[in-house]
Amino acid sequence: MHLPDEILSQILSPALTVPDRKFTSTESLSPFATYSEPSSAYLLVCKAWLRVATPLLYHVVVIRSKAQAATLARTLLQKDLNLGRFVKKLRIEGAYDAPLLTVFKNTPNVTDLYISLASIYASDDIEGLCQGIALISPTRLILQSPGGRENKSKTALIKAIAMAIPLWTHLTAFDIASFSADSIDTITSILKAISSKQQLTSVTVSELDSVDSVYEYLQLCPLTMIRLQDYSPRMSDSIPALVENATARSLLVWGEDAPVALTDVPATRKSSTLSPNSKHARSVVLISANQTVPDEILRTIFQFSKRRDRLPFLLVSKRFLRIGIEHFYAKTVLKSTFDIEAFDRVLVKYPSLRAQIRSLVVQPTWPHVLRPSSRNYPQDLLRFHNALAAVLSKLQAITRFEANAGQILCSWARLVQVASVARGLRTVSVHIVKEENVRASDAFNKLSECRFLSWTSETVFRPAEHNDVDSLGKLNELHILNSHGSFADVMARARLNALRRVVVSDDLWNTTNFKYTRLLQVHGSKLRTLELPGLQLSGLPGCIFDTCPALTKLSIVWPRNPRQPPSLPSTFFSPSSPCAHLVKLRLEFKVKNKLVFFAFHVDSSAYPDPSSVKRTDAPAREWETHFANLSKSLFPNLREIQMVHCSWPKTERDIEKSPFVCWAEVLLKRDVRLVDANGQGWRPRLTL
Numbered sequence: 001m002h003l004p005d006e007i008l009s010q011i012l013s014p015a016l017t018v019p020d021r022k023f024t025s026t027e028s029l030s031p032f033a034t035y036s037e038p039s040s041a042y043l044l045v046c047k048a049w050l051r052v053a054t055p056l057l058y059h060v061v062v063i064r065s066k067a068q069a070a071t072l073a074r075t076l077l078q079k080d081l082n083l084g085r086f087v088k089k090l091r092i093e094g095a096y097d098a099p100l101l102t103v104f105k106n107t108p109n110v111t112d113l114y115i116s117l118a119s120i121y122a123s124d125d126i127e128g129l130c131q132g133i134a135l136i137s138p139t140r141l142i143l144q145s146p147g148g149r150e151n152k153s154k155t156a157l158i159k160a161i162a163m164a165i166p167l168w169t170h171l172t173a174f175d176i177a178s179f180s181a182d183s184i185d186t187i188t189s190i191l192k193a194i195s196s197k198q199q200l201t202s203v204t205v206s207e208l209d210s211v212d213s214v215y216e217y218l219q220l221c222p223l224t225m226i227r228l229q230d231y232s233p234r235m236s237d238s239i240p241a242l243v244e245n246a247t248a249r250s251l252l253v254w255g256e257d258a259p260v261a262l263t264d265v266p267a268t269r270k271s272s273t274l275s276p277n278s279k280h281a282r283s284v285v286l287i288s289a290n291q292t293v294p295d296e297i298l299r300t301i302f303q304f305s306k307r308r309d310r311l312p313f314l315l316v317s318k319r320f321l322r323i324g325i326e327h328f329y330a331k332t333v334l335k336s337t338f339d340i341e342a343f344d345r346v347l348v349k350y351p352s353l354r355a356q357i358r359s360l361v362v363q364p365t366w367p368h369v370l371r372p373s374s375r376n377y378p379q380d381l382l383r384f385h386n387a388l389a390a391v392l393s394k395l396q397a398i399t400r401f402e403a404n405a406g407q408i409l410c411s412w413a414r415l416v417q418v419a420s421v422a423r424g425l426r427t428v429s430v431h432i433v434k435e436e437n438v439r440a441s442d443a444f445n446k447l448s449e450c451r452f453l454s455w456t457s458e459t460v461f462r463p464a465e466h467n468d469v470d471s472l473g474k475l476n477e478l479h480i481l482n483s484h485g486s487f488a489d490v491m492a493r494a495r496l497n498a499l500r501r502v503v504v505s506d507d508l509w510n511t512t513n514f515k516y517t518r519l520l521q522v523h524g525s526k527l528r529t530l531e532l533p534g535l536q537l538s539g540l541p542g543c544i545f546d547t548c549p550a551l552t553k554l555s556i557v558w559p560r561n562p563r564q565p566p567s568l569p570s571t572f573f574s575p576s577s578p579c580a581h582l583v584k585l586r587l588e589f590k591v592k593n594k595l596v597f598f599a600f601h602v603d604s605s606a607y608p609d610p611s612s613v614k615r616t617d618a619p620a621r622e623w624e625t626h627f628a629n630l631s632k633s634l635f636p637n638l639r640e641i642q643m644v645h646c647s648w649p650k651t652e653r654d655i656e657k658s659p660f661v662c663w664a665e666v667l668l669k670r671d672v673r674l675v676d677a678n679g680q681g682w683r684p685r686l687t688l
Helices: 005-016 039-044 047-057 066-076 099-105 127-135 152-167 181-197 208-218 233-242 246-250 295-302 307-314 318-329 337-349 351-355 377-392 412-421 485-493 517-526 534-539 618-628 652-657 659-668
Strands: 060-063 089-092 112-116 140-144 173-175 202-205 225-228 252-254 331-334 359-362 400-403 427-431 452-457 477-483 501-504 529-533 553-558 584-591 640-643 673-675
Touching: 005 039, 005 047, 039 047, 060 066, 066 099, 099 127, 112 127, 127 152, 152 181, 181 208, 202 208, 208 225, 208 233, 208 246, 246 252, 307 318, 318 351, 331 337, 337 351, 337 377, 359 377, 377 412, 412 427, 477 485, 485 517, 501 517, 529 534, 534 553, 618 659, 659 673
Parallel strands: 060 089, 089 112, 112 140, 140 173, 173 202, 202 225, 225 252, 331 359, 359 400, 400 427, 427 452, 452 477, 477 501, 501 529, 529 553, 553 584, 584 640, 640 673
Antiparallel strands: none
16 A cells, blocks of 8 residues: 555654654753664665655754764765755764764754753864854754863863854754853853844743843843743742842743743632533433442452552441452451451451452561560560461461561461461462471471462471472472571472472572572473572582573572672583573672672772773673673573663763673674663664
8 A cells, every 4th residue: 555655754753753852951861862773763664664754864863973973974975865954953962073064064954953062071073063063054052061070172162152153143042951050151152142143032041040140141132031941830939039130030931931920829710610500510310329230340340449448448338348348358468466366356257258368468567566675575476376376277268378577477387377278379478487397298298289489487497208398299489588408408309390480589698508509400400480699600510501401581699799799600601502492691780789780899888880880890801701602502592681780871982981882792793682670782883
């Protein structure tokens, strides 16, 4: 089907149009510093799209690197295409040598010019930019505040702009919203040049403090508005004090040319009361007032209510209580001994509820409920366990049991009880108080339906017995947050035929006791997903991929504040046979209270920012060697390596220093993407 160019242009315009707010943004981080698919991809669809979309694409041109400037200059020199005539808005985020002069020579129709003074460095070659700006005549000029230290290049560029303004016959709008009142002095030469032209009609400033000083320079211009970038109606009272010039106050506008209110005059509110004769007051009764809404409909409605909003529904009427009580208690969270005792009384009063409750979460988090320092702590502890035992004895139908948080830990006896009573448990997440000489089979042999187990406890299990765990046959996912070595032995002796995912968050610091080695050796061939502390890799006799050959995703975690830079074993990417299933490798480095990539220092007070890590640093070179040794023949399906706190650089200077970019380009040669925590990968840039 052939579409006329006019219709195709209307279809493509929303995708290729750059919002003016984005084009004029003076934020320190450019809105164009993204790694998404470039809009130029639309031009590659077909010849018709290329023909129609090219003028739309070149309507707004953003230059962010020397390579982009050089490529654009070469493109504009192709006289047969004459693409420069389409350029209406030009945003320049740095000084990019001589090619900029060629760009200006071939873009005669530029109406909006954006220049970033913040991205100009002393070593930059600004000759092309300084000479080129005199060759156009924009209608609007947007300047980004220089910020930081002054340098000769910034000073020379400001001087060149001031000298070019007398040649700009169409300049009517000036945007200096990124300049504070204190930084206006840096562009006095530009303001004086604009004033001498006496043609400016609009100026945009950031704050009220700047209005008087800017208007003092521009009062000879035929100004029709002074637009405030940052304004709130709450500032109306302070306008007379901050803007002394009455004429300047009368020119103030905000947002979409909305006049700024100089006084707080309450707006007259229209009455919201509808008259009896209003057509909106009339209603059509769709059902009889005597018709009863079926119970099933009410049950469906209750399912959409949030947990905190459920109780008011139950208090509406006896019917609402009867219908909604099952939904209210289906997923129960108990946060104190008082809650547990009250819940037990509910179960006694409404026996039918016992078969409806599917989830029980016990989190005694009230700070005043259980305190070891309290004189009554032993009695309170006994009361808690007795109340919980009474509740668990009545819940045969629950499929989810969580007791992994709070001021009091669940006991082994309670886990044995819930496993014995609720034989259909599918999810178990517990933090068990430490006990000695415990028989694992008392609880684990009764969890025959369990699919998910999260374990946190230093409980010591008995040595190998004849009645080892043999009923976790449906366990699919095992999380170990903390454990005694005997727990790993118990899991290693269990069959665990359905086990596919293991997450070990324990022993992040341990470099001598590799208690999970046997567990991985026994069950590694079944695993599809594994998360393991990086220091535990040293305990394996060989490569992790030889121990777990069927992995599709592997996550390696390094501890907070490590004593040495995170590293991988030299054999990490050297399995004895191809690892054909691995698709994703995830690397997480924890430092202090946030994730950062490297901690090069033993001193815990020094944590370098990820962007400060240079590709020439020794740890960075070591990782580059690891990635360079990655053989595609050994990992044929590996598509992605995720570094959780990978920080992609936003400027051309940072790109040159970033080790992440270096590693990403090494991996791209092997058809592997390096991505950050959000799954955003590096996109190769134009190069000279």
